[in-house]
Amino acid sequence: MIRRLILCMTVSVLLLLAVAPLAAQEEFVFGVILVGPESDHGWSQAHFEAGHYVEASIPGARMVFFPSLNPADAPETTLHDVVQNMVDEGAQVVFTTSDAFEEDTATVAAAFPDVTFINVSGDDVLTGEAPPNVGNVMGQIEWMKLVAGCAAGLTTETGNIGYLGPLINGETRRLAASAYLGARFCYELDGGNPEDLTFTVTWIGFWFNIPGVTLDPTAETNTFFDSGADVVISGIDTPEVIQIAAQRAANGENVFAVPYDYREACAQGPEVCLGVPFFNWGPDYVRIVQLVQSGGWMPSWDWQEPDWSDINNPDTSAVGFLPGDALGENADTLNQFIADLAGYATNPFVPDSFALWSGPLSLQDGAELAAQGQLVEILDVWYLPQLLDGMVGASE
Amino acid sequence: MSQPKTIRVLFVLLSIGASLLATSVLVLLVGENPIEVFGHIWQGAFRNSEATAGVFNFWIPLALCSMGLIITFTAGLWNIGVEGQIVAGALAASWAARTFVLPNEIQIPLELLLATAGGALWGLLIGILKIRFGVHEIFGGVGLNAIISVYSIYLIAGPWQPPEGGSAQATQPFSDYALLHPMSSQFPVSLFTLILTFAAIIAVYLLLRGTRWGLQLKATGKNAKSALLLGVPTTRTTLTALMACGMLAGVAGAYRVLFTYDSLRPNVSGGIGFLGLLLVLLTGMNALWTPIVAFIFAAILSGSTRLRVSLQLDSSLAGVLQGILVLSMLLFNGLRQRLFERRRASAAPPASPLDVQPLVSDSKAASGE
Numbered sequence: 046m047i048r049r050l051i052l053c054m055t056v057s058v059l060l061l062l063a064v065a066p067l068a069a070q071e072e073f074v075f076g077v078i079l080v081g082p083e084s085d086h087g088w089s090q091a092h093f094e095a096g097h098y099v100e101a102s103i104p105g106a107r108m109v110f111f112p113s114l115n116p117a118d119a120p121e122t123t124l125h126d127v128v129q130n131m132v133d134e135g136a137q138v139v140f141t142t143s144d145a146f147e148e149d150t151a152t153v154a155a156a157f158p159d160v161t162f163i164n165v166s167g168d169d170v171l172t173g174e175a176p177p178n179v180g181n182v183m184g185q186i187e188w189m190k191l192v193a194g195c196a197a198g199l200t201t202e203t204g205n206i207g208y209l210g211p212l213i214n215g216e217t218r219r220l221a222a223s224a225y226l227g228a229r230f231c232y233e234l235d236g237g238n239p240e241d242l243t244f245t246v247t248w249i250g251f252w253f254n255i256p257g258v259t260l261d262p263t264a265e266t267n268t269f270f271d272s273g274a275d276v277v278i279s280g281i282d283t284p285e286v287i288q289i290a291a292q293r294a295a296n297g298e299n300v301f302a303v304p305y306d307y308r309e310a311c312a313q314g315p316e317v318c319l320g321v322p323f324f325n326w327g328p329d330y331v332r333i334v335q336l337v338q339s340g341g342w343m344p345s346w347d348w349q350e351p352d353w354s355d356i357n358n359p360d361t362s363a364v365g366f367l368p369g370d371a372l373g374e375n376a377d378t379l380n381q382f383i384a385d386l387a388g389y390a391t392n393p394f395v396p397d398s399f400a401l402w403s404g405p406l407s408l409q410d411g412a413e414l415a416a417q418g419q420l421v422e423i424l425d426v427w428y429l430p431q432l433l434d435g436m437v438g439a440s441e
Numbered sequence: 442m443s444q445p446k447t448i449r450v451l452f453v454l455l456s457i458g459a460s461l462l463a464t465s466v467l468v469l470l471v472g473e474n475p476i477e478v479f480g481h482i483w484q485g486a487f488r489n490s491e492a493t494a495g496v497f498n499f500w501i502p503l504a505l506c507s508m509g510l511i512i513t514f515t516a517g518l519w520n521i522g523v524e525g526q527i528v529a530g531a532l533a534a535s536w537a538a539r540t541f542v543l544p545n546e547i548q549i550p551l552e553l554l555l556a557t558a559g560g561a562l563w564g565l566l567i568g569i570l571k572i573r574f575g576v577h578e579i580f581g582g583v584g585l586n587a588i589i590s591v592y593s594i595y596l597i598a599g600p601w602q603p604p605e606g607g608s609a610q611a612t613q614p615f616s617d618y619a620l621l622h623p624m625s626s627q628f629p630v631s632l633f634t635l636i637l638t639f640a641a642i643i644a645v646y647l648l649l650r651g652t653r654w655g656l657q658l659k660a661t662g663k664n665a666k667s668a669l670l671l672g673v674p675t676t677r678t679t680l681t682a683l684m685a686c687g688m689l690a691g692v693a694g695a696y697r698v699l700f701t702y703d704s705l706r707p708n709v710s711g712g713i714g715f716l717g718l719l720l721v722l723l724t725g726m727n728a729l730w731t732p733i734v735a736f737i738f739a740a741i742l743s744g745s746t747r748l749r750v751s752l753q754l755d756s757s758l759a760g761v762l763q764g765i766l767v768l769s770m771l772l773f774n775g776l777r778q779r780l781f782e783r784r785r786a787s788a789a790p791p792a793s794p795l796d797v798q799p800l801v802s803d804s805k806a807a808s809g810e
Contacts, residue, residue, distance in 0.1 A: 076750075109750050116702075120711020121499045121742035123701060129491060130750040145610040148704070152614075212598065212610075250594060251707070258590055258708060441599075 071105035075334055076131035078124065079112045080143035081253055081282055086313060087306040088252065088282035091324045092142040092165070098327030098359075099334055106334060109134050115145065117255050124149040125156065132157060138337050140165060140330065143252070144216065154179045161337050165326075166216060168427070170346040181346045182329050184363035187223040187399050187426065188351055188386060189322030192366045193303045194227025195382045196319040197276040198242070199235050199375040200301050201228075207269030207277040209262060209286055210248040213441060217280060219429040221246050224278050225436050226401040231382065235375075245274070246438030252282040263289055270300050276319065278303040284310055290317040301371050311369045318369030320379070325362055348427070353387040397423055407434035448777070456773035460766040467761060473754060482762075485747025486740040490628045495746075497630045498701060499713075500739035501638050502527070502693035504732045506717035508645045509686030511726045515649060516682035517662035522567045522582025523690050523714035525589040526560040530691025531698045532593055533559030535612065535705040538619035538698070539601065545618045549633065552619065553695050560691020563589065564683035572676055578683075594707050601705065611704045621700040631700050634692070641689055646728040658682055690714060723767055738763060 077096045081089035089112065096108035111127045113119055124146055128139055138161045141150045147167035154162040154176045162179045169175035197206045206228055208221050229239040247269070250259035262285035269277045270293055279286035279302065290302035291314025304310035304321045311318035329349055336342035349363035357365040366383065368376055389400040404415030408431040415421045431440035465475035486496050506523055513520035520526075534556040541548055563585060570581035596612075603613040623629035649655040660668035661678045669675045697709045720738060724730040741763055748754045 110753070111746070111749050115708070116706050116711045117708040119746075120708075120713055121739070122495070122746045126492075126495050126743070126746055127750065130485065130747050133488070134750055148611060148614055152703075250598075255708065258594060 072135070073103065073106045073334065073338060074131075074135040074137060075099065075106065075108060075330075076128070076134075076136040076139040077108055077110040078114055078127055078131075078139065078141045078146065079110060080115055080145050081113055083110065083112045085253065085282060085307075086284045086310055087304075088324070089142070091307045092140065092326055095326035095330045096140075099330045102327070102331045103334055103338075109136060117258070125153050128153050128157060128160070132160060136160065138163065138334055144214070145252075150179060151175055161333075161342055163333055168346060170344050175344060177344055180333070180342070180344045182326075182333070182349065183347070184324050184326070184329075184349050185351065185399075186322055186324060186364045187219060188390070189356075189364050189366040190220045190223035191227035191230075191386065191399070191401055192379065192383055193278055193305075193320065193322045194224035194229070195231035195234075196227075196368070196372060196375070196379055197224070197278055197301075197303055198228035198231035198233075198237075199378055200319055200372070201232065201242075201274075201276045202299070203273050203275045204232070204237060204241050205243045205272075205274040206245070207266075207274040208244065208246045208280060208438070209265055209269070209277060210246050210280040210438070211252045211282070212250055213248050213439065215428045215430075217248070218432055218440065219426050220280055221438070222429060222433045222436065223399070223402075224280075225433060227382075229435070230401055231378070234378065234382075243274075244436050245269070246432060246436060248439060249281060254283065254285070262286070266290070267293075270298070275299060276301045276303070279305040282306055284313045287311070287314045287318060290314055303369075308365070308367060311367065315370045317371050319371050320366055320369040322366050323364065325359060325365055327359065328361060329363055348423075350390065353391050356383065356387075396420055399423065399426055402426055408432070409434055409436065409440050452773045452777045453770070456769040457766065459773070460762070460769035463765050463769070464758075464762045468758070471754070473752060478748065478752065478754065478758070481747050481751050482741060482744035484751075485744030487744075488747075492743070494623075494628045494630045496736070496740045496743045497635065499743055500732075500736050501630075501634055502696050502701075502713050503717060503720070503739055504638050504735045505641055505689045505693040505696075506714050507720045507731045507735050508641050508728065509689035510714075510717050510721045511645055511649070511728055511731060512658065513682050513686045514721055514726050515655075515658040515662050516678055517665060518679065518682060519579050519718075520564070520567070520582060520683060520686050521579050521715075521718070522563065522585050522683075523686060523717060524710045524712070525582065525586035526563045526687040526690035527694040527697070527710035527714050528586075528589045528593055529563035529687070530556035530560040530694030531705060531709045532589070532596070532694075533691065534695035535596075535601070535615070535698050538615040539612070542616075542618065545620075545622070548619055549621060549699075552699060553637075553692055556691040556695035557688040558691070560687035560689070560694065561684040562687070564685075564687025564690075565680060568680040568683040572679065590708070593705065593709065597705055597707060611702070611706045614703045615699070619699070620703055621696070623700075631696070634696050634700065637692065641692075642728065642732050649728060654678070654681070719767060723770055 077092055079089040079092055083093040084090055096110060100106050100108055109131050114127060131139055140163045142165045144166045147164055147169060150162050150164040151169055151174060158178055164179060164181055166183045167181045169179060170181045208224055210217050210221055225244045228244055229242055232242045233239045247265050249262050249265060254262050262281055266277055266286050266289040277286050284304055287302040287304040290300050293300050294317045301317050301319050303319050306323060308323045310321045351364045352358050352362035356362050357367060368379060372379060386400050389395060398420040402421040404419040405417045406414040408414050410431060432438055468475040468478050485492060487493050510520055510523060534552045537552040537555045541551060566585055567578050567581045570576040571578050601612045621631040621634060624632040657673050657678045660673045661675045665675050698705050720735055721731060724734050748758060
């Protein structure tokens with residue numbers, strides 16, 4: 046009996062010893078580097094939660110992350126140092142989740158040729174400047190900015206919409222312009238004259254507030270409302286717009302907000318929230334990690350469309366729009382607008398383009414972007430050089 | 442009657458022990474093992490030569506700023522504007538890096554020279570505001586910090602934006618000939634700047650200890666009015682102190698753009714100047730202690746990167762540790778002084794490194810009026 050017991054124990058121990066390394070081998074470490082805090086209710090949190098989605102979707106996947114990597118919050122470290130730490134932890138894929146990291150990603154990737162780097166929102170692969178171990182990914186949030194603009198256009202009673210932008214570049218210009226096109230279209234749909242619509246863009250200078258460096262998003266949101274806007278659309282990574290709108294609504298004002306980036310952003314003020322265009326990075330993160338695991342990853346520039354069969358599907362859609370409680374009776378019109386966008390995007394006879402990005406369209410300086418009936422090429426949207434004619438605000 | 446050296450060292454050790462204890466309690470409260478946390482900070486800072494290089498790369502600008510601040514504090518000046526002086530140096534170095542195309546051996550000294558000039562100019566402005574217009578150096582410094590910070594962002598997003606378009610994130614990376622080069626891939630630190638930093642430490646030590654200017658700084662700092670009556674040129678001393686600090690801060694700024702980032706970035710100073718202020722207050726303006734404590738701070742901060750990556754613990758814990766360390770050292774220093782004051786029969790004891798606190802000089806006396 047004792048001999049049998051000893052035998053059983055020995056076999057168990059041997060089995061454990063044999064299985065333990067196998068289990069350890071299954072671990073796959075990936076890094077996520079955030080430009081802001083992981084709980085910003087915006088851009089960085091969306092990436093952070095995508096990391097958790099990967100952990101939940103791929104057995105053995107483990108995230109290591111570093112928040113707020115920027116000279117103001119972490120002056121003592123650099124992208125190279127953080128990546129070195131992640132590689133020491135065993136990271137095989139590193140997501141650098143800001144265009145602020147674009148240049149450094151290319152440099153650091155050259156120093157770590159065995160690690161795959163994914164820079165989110167950059168275009169180094171498209172321009173051919175990226176090392177072979179760098180890929181780019183971005184969601185086609187332009188569609189959802191059209192929807193955001195539409196929600197604002199349907200709701201505004203003063204005909205005055207504010208757009209709080211971060212810094213000025215091609216990405217931020219095209220997102221503001223998409224919101225403008227959506228607002229203009231739906232304002233007219235609701236019986237307004239689009240020529241009467243005021244759409245003002247204020248750039249704060251960065252993706253989030255840096256005291257003493259950027260304009261204060263709280264103050265700028267208040268300025269919008271004080272100057273007659275009743276809807277403010279956020280283009281920044283943090284939730285000041287919806288927070289201010291909620292405070293003012295609590296004081297009896299009839300104001301609304303459209304936050305940005307993060308699926309749960311409306312929770313900051315559901316009574317004023319018209320909806321939120323959001324990124325859903327999880328499915329793409331999973332796809333990329335699986336490709337790296339299988340050895341099938343190749344560098345690519347991916348500008349991912351929504352899943353038009355269900356734009357809010359957390360397992361399939363790269364971007365989405367969650368309508369807010371404050372939409373009220375406009376919810377049906379907005380849903381129809383989304384359905385029309387889906388019809389446009391999935392129509393095999395329509396060339397690759399964004400809806401409403403069709404002529405006649407001019408840039409702010411009067412230069413023609415698209416003639417009557419002409420569609421704007423999607424790369425011309427990507428590299429939009431100015432705001433559109435009719436928008437108020439700086440293009441450069 | 443001076444305090445025995447052993448007592449002073451004992452109190453320093455006590456303060457370090459108390460801060461470690463307090464931090465350990467905090468770490469336990471968040472459910473982590475303090476030994477593991479301190480181990481990770483150590484690992485993060487010194488696990489290999491590359492990690493240690495990271496410590497040096499943060500130490501170099503921190504030490505330069507701190508040595509500069511010793512000069513201004515000695516002259517009784519609260520040089521809050523040191524942050525702006527770092528940015529001014531960074532801007533000047535960036536301008537040179539973008540403008541000149543020269544061999545690296547000529548380009549680098551030129552860039553550093555311009556960086557010192559930029560920092561000195563920004564320091565001089567604070568002095569002029571103080572002396573000619575009666576603007577206290579704290580307010581002048583804060584204002585000038587904001588101006589230069591906004592101007593740097595304007596340059597990054599505007600005239601100096603990359604050819605593919607401005608993103609307000611950074612300028613185009615500077616060309617290789619314009620950059621400081623690492624001494625090796627195993628220890629990526631600029632040897633030239635490292636030597637320059639050690640030279641600055643020795644120079645400040647000697648200047649304050651054995652020169653007429655050092656004496657004038659001390660006299661102005663202790664009592665500007667009396668110093669003026671005794672013939673000390675307080676105006677010149679104030680201006681030169683701010684310029685000297687600006688020069689060192691300018692080199693720190695140059696290091697940030699020519700080595701750390703390879704380009705100009707918003708917020709390039711990153712609060713290093715403010716950390717330097719804290720350090721110098723902590724060490725009582727001691728020119729030998731300051732670079733050592735700066736190295737400890739640099740190690741804690743650099744090591745904390747690993748805390749986040751390995752333990753997924755908030756890296757601000759390192760900031761908490763640093764804050765507790767500062768508070769603890771100040772607290773124990775105060776306790777030590779109080780203890781000895783009771784035992785003193787008369788007169789103040791000679792200054793020890795941790796005793797001396799800067800005096801804010803009277804602006805009229807500093808201006809020589």
